[in-house]
Amino acid sequence: MNSRSSVASNSLSNFSLIESSPNTSARLRRLKIQEDILTAAANKILLNCESEERENADLKNYVSKVKRSYSEIKTLFQDIKTLTGDQDNLKNTDIDDIKKDILELEAKVTNFKNFLRRELTVLRVAEKELIQQINDNPQEIKSGLVKAQTKPYSELVPSPVRVLIHSPLKSVEVQRFQEFLKTTKRFGGWNEYNHNSFVSVWNKYYKQDNNLHTPYKDDATYLRFSNEVCQKIFGIKPDEIWSHTQWYLEYVHLKSCQEEALSKWKDNKRKIKYSKQKKVENTEEKSKTREQRVQVKFR
Known part of the structure; x- marks a missing residue:
């Protein structure tokens, strides 16, 4: 009896320690809140799934009914x-059966047309109700459409260049290259075909020259290059x-500097x-270690 009472008293004391621990009670409250949210x-x-299933079931029933009616009409x-297409069959068939x-067949076609007419009437009524709702609350509809619009890919995943341009820590290399593109014409004022021809000859x-500077006009290599471009x-x-x-x-130099800056960024x-x-x-590792210590302490 003494041993049982001592075990019971120890368990009660441990339980009281757990309840009195502020960390444990706070964790239990957080778990309860998370459970309610989930x-x-x-x-x-x-x-939502049940409503979608009901809508899908109604649509399936409607489609199957239309298909079944059409199949019966077509078969008949x-x-x-x-x-009636063959004279021999027509002679051997009772005219009353035909x-x-x-x-x-006429009755089935009439019923099918009436069914479609009823469905169209229901759709027209629903359409009028929707139009009336839109006319009554145009601002709500417009705001809903604005919220539903998705951002373009360029805004969701901006380019590094755009990020660096609008960043408070602006990159000088990127700024120089972008300013150069703004102040000079596209392809240096040439059309795209001529510029591409120039680059091909260049x-x-x-x-092969990675550290190229502006060549001299009378340089032999440049003269050969210039003559081929003229041709x-x-x-x-x-x-x-x-x-x-x-x-x-200048374009190649500034672009190379920008690429290097982007690489560093x-x-x-x-x-x-x-x-x-x-x-x-x-x-996370520290929190796990702390929790393990708490668990060991309460054992």
Whole structure:
């Protein structure tokens, strides 16, 4: 008896400790709140599923009824056509039976038309009610449509360039390249075909040179390059090629600087994300360790 009473007293004391622990009671309250939220969400989902199932069942019944009526009419019509299409069959068939089938076909067609007419009437009434609701509450309908509109992909997943442009920590390289694009014409003022021809010849002569600066006008390589561009683009002048060369070199340089800045930005972003994940993991690990200590303490 003494041992039983001691065990009971120990269990009661442990239970009182658990109840008196503020962390445990707070955790129980949070779990209760989460349980209520999950229950409400589950009930809502079940109600929506039931309503959708009812709507789907009504639609299936309607479609099956239409198909069945149409199939009956088609079968009866084919039978009548078979009997009346052949003279031998017509001689061996009682005319009253044919009249009976024709009257039955006419009745089925009439019933089918009436059924469709009733359904159309119901739809027209529903349409009028919807139009009336829209006319009575145009602002609510408009606000609902605005809320339902989805954002374009460019807003949901913005490009790194746009992020850096609008970021408070603006990148100088990105700003320079974007300003250059704004202040100069597309393709340096040339049309796309001529510019692409220029780039094709340029890559032939200068693609291997990674640290390229503006070449000299009387440089042998540049003269060969300029002559080939003149041959590819009709009516182009050497001065125009020289001007476009300067524009293109500036374009390539600024674009390269922007790409390097974007690469650094992505690396830093990846490092920040990794450090945040580590912090979260450490916090979770500490909380688990703390919970284990509490459980050991209450045993």
